Amino acid sequence: MARGINKVILVGNLGNDPEVRYTGSGTAIATLSVATSESWTDKQSGERQERTEWHRVKMFGKLAEIAGEYLKKGRQVYIEGSLRTEKYTDKSGVEKYSTDIVASDMQMLGGPGGGEGGGSGGGGFQRERPQGGQRQQGGGNYGGGYDNQARGGSAPSPSAPANTGGFEDDDIPF
Amino acid sequence: MARGINKVILVGNLGNDPEVRYTGSGTAIATLSVATSESWTDKQSGERQERTEWHRVKMFGKLAEIAGEYLKKGRQVYIEGSLRTEKYTDKSGVEKYSTDIVASDMQMLGGPGGGEGGGSGGGGFQRERPQGGQRQQGGGNYGGGYDNQARGGSAPSPSAPANTGGFEDDDIPF
Amino acid sequence: MARGINKVILVGNLGNDPEVRYTGSGTAIATLSVATSESWTDKQSGERQERTEWHRVKMFGKLAEIAGEYLKKGRQVYIEGSLRTEKYTDKSGVEKYSTDIVASDMQMLGGPGGGEGGGSGGGGFQRERPQGGQRQQGGGNYGGGYDNQARGGSAPSPSAPANTGGFEDDDIPF
Amino acid sequence: MARGINKVILVGNLGNDPEVRYTGSGTAIATLSVATSESWTDKQSGERQERTEWHRVKMFGKLAEIAGEYLKKGRQVYIEGSLRTEKYTDKSGVEKYSTDIVASDMQMLGGPGGGEGGGSGGGGFQRERPQGGQRQQGGGNYGGGYDNQARGGSAPSPSAPANTGGFEDDDIPF
DNA sequence: TTTT
DNA sequence: TTTT
Numbered sequence: 001m002a003r004g005i006n007k008v009i010l011v012g013n014l015g016n017d018p019e020v021r022y023t024g025s026g027t028a029i030a031t032l033s034v035a036t037s038e039s040w041t042d043k044q045s046g047e048r049q050e051r052t053e054w055h056r057v058k059m060f061g062k063l064a065e066i067a068g069e070y071l072k073k074g075r076q077v078y079i080e081g082s083l084r085t086e087k088y089t090d091k092s093g094v095e096k097y098s099t100d101i102v103a104s105d106m107q108m109l110g111g112p113g114g115g116e117g118g119g120s121g122g123g124g125f126q127r128e129r130p131q132g133g134q135r136q137q138g139g140g141n142y143g144g145g146y147d148n149q150a151r152g153g154s155a156p157s158p159s160a161p162a163n164t165g166g167f168e169d170d171d172i173p174f
Numbered sequence: 175m176a177r178g179i180n181k182v183i184l185v186g187n188l189g190n191d192p193e194v195r196y197t198g199s200g201t202a203i204a205t206l207s208v209a210t211s212e213s214w215t216d217k218q219s220g221e222r223q224e225r226t227e228w229h230r231v232k233m234f235g236k237l238a239e240i241a242g243e244y245l246k247k248g249r250q251v252y253i254e255g256s257l258r259t260e261k262y263t264d265k266s267g268v269e270k271y272s273t274d275i276v277a278s279d280m281q282m283l284g285g286p287g288g289g290e291g292g293g294s295g296g297g298g299f300q301r302e303r304p305q306g307g308q309r310q311q312g313g314g315n316y317g318g319g320y321d322n323q324a325r326g327g328s329a330p331s332p333s334a335p336a337n338t339g340g341f342e343d344d345d346i347p348f
Numbered sequence: 349m350a351r352g353i354n355k356v357i358l359v360g361n362l363g364n365d366p367e368v369r370y371t372g373s374g375t376a377i378a379t380l381s382v383a384t385s386e387s388w389t390d391k392q393s394g395e396r397q398e399r400t401e402w403h404r405v406k407m408f409g410k411l412a413e414i415a416g417e418y419l420k421k422g423r424q425v426y427i428e429g430s431l432r433t434e435k436y437t438d439k440s441g442v443e444k445y446s447t448d449i450v451a452s453d454m455q456m457l458g459g460p461g462g463g464e465g466g467g468s469g470g471g472g473f474q475r476e477r478p479q480g481g482q483r484q485q486g487g488g489n490y491g492g493g494y495d496n497q498a499r500g501g502s503a504p505s506p507s508a509p510a511n512t513g514g515f516e517d518d519d520i521p522f
Numbered sequence: 523m524a525r526g527i528n529k530v531i532l533v534g535n536l537g538n539d540p541e542v543r544y545t546g547s548g549t550a551i552a553t554l555s556v557a558t559s560e561s562w563t564d565k566q567s568g569e570r571q572e573r574t575e576w577h578r579v580k581m582f583g584k585l586a587e588i589a590g591e592y593l594k595k596g597r598q599v600y601i602e603g604s605l606r607t608e609k610y611t612d613k614s615g616v617e618k619y620s621t622d623i624v625a626s627d628m629q630m631l632g633g634p635g636g637g638e639g640g641g642s643g644g645g646g647f648q649r650e651r652p653q654g655g656q657r658q659q660g661g662g663n664y665g666g667g668y669d670n671q672a673r674g675g676s677a678p679s680p681s682a683p684a685n686t687g688g689f690e691d692d693d694i695p696f
Numbered sequence: 697t698t699t700t
Numbered sequence: 701t702t703t704t
Contacts, residue, residue, distance in 0.1 A: 003699055004534040004558030005252060005281065006575055008605070009357065011426055011455065011527035015520040033520045036526030053528055053605060056522050076458060078179060078359055078426075083530070083575060083605075085621065094614075099607065099621035107179065107359065110424060110458020172363045172381045172402050173261065173271065174446075178360040178384030180401055182431070183531065185353035185600055185629065189701030209702040210352030227354055227431060228701075248702060250632060252533055252600075257356070257401060257431075259447065266442075273433065273447035281533065284598060284632015351703055353600060353629065426527060455527065537697030557698045576697075596698060 008101045010055055010079040011109065012036040018059075020068035030064035032057040032071065032103075034079060057081065059103045070108060080105040182275045184229055184253040185283065186210040192233075194242035204238035206231040206245065206277075208253060231255065233277045244282060254279040356449045358403055358427040359457065360384040366407075368416035378412035380405040380419065382427060405429065407451045418456060428453040530623045532577055532601040533631065534558040540581075542590035552586035554579040554593065554625075556601060579603065581625045592630060602627040 015033040022028055037052035057079055059067050071077065081103040089095055189207040196202055211226035231253055233241050245251065255277040263269055363381040370376055385400035405427055407415050419425065429451035437443055537555040544550055559574035579601055581589050593599065603625040611617050 003281075003560070005254075005531060006534070006558040006560075006577075007531040009527060009529040009531070011359075011457070013526070033522060035520075036528040038525065038528075053607065054520055054522070055528070055605060080179075083577060083621075085575065085577075092616075094616050096618055097620070099605075099619075107177075109359070172383075173259070174381065174402070174404050177386070179357060180360070180384040180386075180403075181357040183353060183355040183357070185533075185631070187352070187702040189703095207701060210354040211703070212351070212354075213704085226702080227433065229354075229431060250703075257403060257447075259401065259403075268440075268442050270444055271447075272445065273431075283533070351629075353602075428527075455525075535698040535700095537699095555697060559699070561700085574698080598699075 006082040008079070008081050008083055010034055010036060010057070010077075010101070012055065012077065012079075014071055014073050014075050014077065015054065017073050018064075018067045018071050020064060027061055028059075028064035028068065030059040030067040032059070032067060032077075032079075034077065055079075055101055056098075057101045057103050058084075059106065063103060063106055067106065076109040078105075078107040078109055079103050180256040182253070182255050182257055184208055184210060184231070184251075184255075184275065186229065186251065186253075188245055188247050188249050188251065189228065191247050192238075192241045192245050194238060201235055202233075202238035202242065204233040204241040206233070206241060206251075206253075208251065229253075229275055230272075231275045231277050232258075233280065237277060237280055241280065250283040252279075252281040252283055253277050354430040356427070356429050356431055358382055358384060358405070358425075358429075358449065360403065360425065360427075362419055362421050362423050362425065363402065364421050366412075366415045366419050368412060375409055376407075376412035376416065378407040378415040380407070380415060380425075380427075382425065403427075403449055404446070405449045405451050406432075407454065411451060411454055415454065424457040426453075426455040426457055427451050528604040530601070530603050530605055532556055532558060532579070532599075532603075532623065534577065534599065534601075536593055536595050536597050536599065537576065539595050540586075540589045540593050542586060549583055550581075550586035550590065552581040552589040554581070554589060554599075554601075556599065577601075577623055578620070579623045579625050580606075581628065585625060585628055589628065598631040600627075600629040600631055601625050 012034040015035050018030045018032045020028055020030045034055045034057050035052050036055065037050060039048060039050040041047070042049050079101065081101040083099060084102050085097055085099045087095060087097050186208040189209050192204045192206045194202055194204045208229045208231050209226050210229065211224060213222060213224040215221070216223050253275065255275040257273060258276050259271055259273045261269060261271055360382040363383050366378045366380045368376055368378045382403045382405050383400050384403065385398060387396060387398035389395070390397050427449065429449040431447060432450050433445055433447045435443060435445055534556040537557050540552045540554050542550055542552045556577045556579050557574050558577065559572060561570060561572040563569070564571050601623065603623040605621060606624050607619055607621045609617060609619055
């Protein structure tokens with residue numbers, strides 16, 4: 001339960017391959033560096049300015065495993081999560097703070113992208129948090145499950161439909 | 175699984191008490207009318223303009239029950255969900271479309287608000303989608319569960335097919 | 349000014365090329381059909397289910413012009429906007445409702461995509477093509493403001509500098 | 523312009539009255555501490571757990587002035603903005619990082635709330651980012667303007683600090 | 697430091 | 701039909 005909303009939405013590119021490690025109990029933890037940048041023309045100078053923001057994103061469990069398997073440096077991703085700031089003391093005894101985004105949802109965007117070819121399919125794996133209606137209808141297992149929420153034991157089975165985005169004109173109701 | 179993101183975030187006020195009904199299998203379905211409005215001063219006339227948008231929000235299962243119990247006309251709420259457009263044929267045989275927001279998260283905002291005093295506390299029930307870290311690490315039960323996702327055991331009966339959103343003519347566009 | 353939040357976030361694919369028309373005063377209006385879909389495995393049947401949601405997105409002004417010029421059928425886009433339901437009377441005299449998303453922000457995602465090979469998309473705008481570190485080599489630029497907000501009079505200058513988004517490993521602060 | 527999406531949405535309560543200061547050129551800068559908390563029942567112990575997240579929110583220009591005037595400790599607010607991490611050197615010469623949310627939109631929620639009764643008014647000032655349609659069509663002045671976007675002339679000029687990020691391995695708390 |  |  002929460003009193004409040006703490007939500008982050010990112011669309012950006014990975015600056016590196018994800019780093020994945022495992023807890024003693026075997027839970028995967030992935031750390032991603034995601035860049036979002038904005039540029040603008042300076043009013044005075046008329047020069048082009050740019051600022052890149054780097055976000056450290058943490059994923060746990062199945063989501064972390066998928067990230068480790070399919071995400072690669074350069075890949076464009078959609079991330080949804082929440083902010084978590086942690087205080088720690090570095091080895092010099094100095095107190096510091098570090099702010100992460102704990103991901104609850106992830107989707108790979110565009111093609112496989114990535115410098116080195118990226119994970120194959122990819123496409124078939126994007127997913128979003130299941131929404132009420134459909135979930136009702138039988139079950140919502142949605143083979144995918146890139147969501148830190150819906151995870152059961154069965155694994156997200158990164159096989160999948162592939163048929164992403166394929167549609168006929170007639171499908172469109174307007 | 176989803177290819178794409180279909181997300182709606184609303185902060186608005188209820189125009190009416192929620193309407194709650196039950197499927198054959200006992201799943202609660204709540205329908206809310208949520209108003210968001212914006213106003214501005216017309217450049218030409220200098221007059222105050224206002225436009226109110228009414229949103230039909232559907233909730234299922236536990237979320238619907240909480241809505242039915244604690245939400246009242248006038249109450250301010252945060253809603254997160256997704257868009258779902260349904261086609262139906264009205265009694266005159268005319269094809270129509272109706273767009274709902276299927277809520278996956280809800281939080282009551284501010285005080286009880288509402289014309290008639292609103293439900294008392296409520297407070298204890300607001301919740302947010304659980305976030306990675308905690309969930310993983312054994313914890314995460316969060317007594318409340320205002321979220322259509324996190325439900326385990328009893329569940330809002332993810333059976334209840336069809337009938338979700340099944341419209342009657344009277345249900346139509348506000 | 350607004351009392352309330354009315355926000356939609358979509359990541360989906362265009363079902364068609366945008367339709368662009370102009371008001372008497374010369375303002376461009378673009379209409380897009382954006383698909384978001386989710387799929388899941390039915391618990392009972394074990395069969396793959398899929399549901400595609402179609403969203404009608406409206407854009408105005410500069411944003412509409414950019415959409416008309418660079419977006420093509422099949423292309424993946426990020427859309428941010430708000431819901432607007434309009435009542436109208438069709439030619440048979442039947443009252444109907446139509447819910448649109450009025451876009452305030454848009455970003456092209458991934459490569460040009462598109463069923464038919466996606467139009468080149470127009471040099472500078474192919475942006476968002478995450479080729480790892482290669483992105484910077486000529487991708488993304490749209491010098492200006494795909495945002496209905498930031499627009500001044502100067503136009504978004506779809507030419508522009510290019511160098512957006514490139515990064516070396518060293519740039520990453522963690 | 524942006525390559526990527528960097529968006530934060532918060533609903534939380536102010537831990538203190540906003541701190542407002544002014545740049546040499548007279549632009550207001552407000553700093554807010556916003557709490558979002560979540561609680562849950564621990565599976566093992568059955569005890570109630572709670573975690574509160576504190577967010578530092580920065581506002582510039584008109585938005586900062588409104589915050590300074592109407593927001594008070596305890597008040598519930600909706601904040602929309604983006605993440606910005608800054609590196610700085612504290613007085614002991616230690617390099618530190620600080621992550622802020624730069625607000626682009628704010629709305630006061632619920633009643634005046636707050637320990638000391640809060641400023642009444644408020645209400646009239648909530649606003650949301652203007653949406654395409656109206657803006658285009660000549661209207662859109664919206665007396666309020668709680669939005670960091672719509673600003674023309676002076677601009678808040680957070681003077682692009684450039685110095686984004688830059689961690690050492692030692693800084694990392696895990 | 698808030699809120700429930 | 702709400703809210704300010």
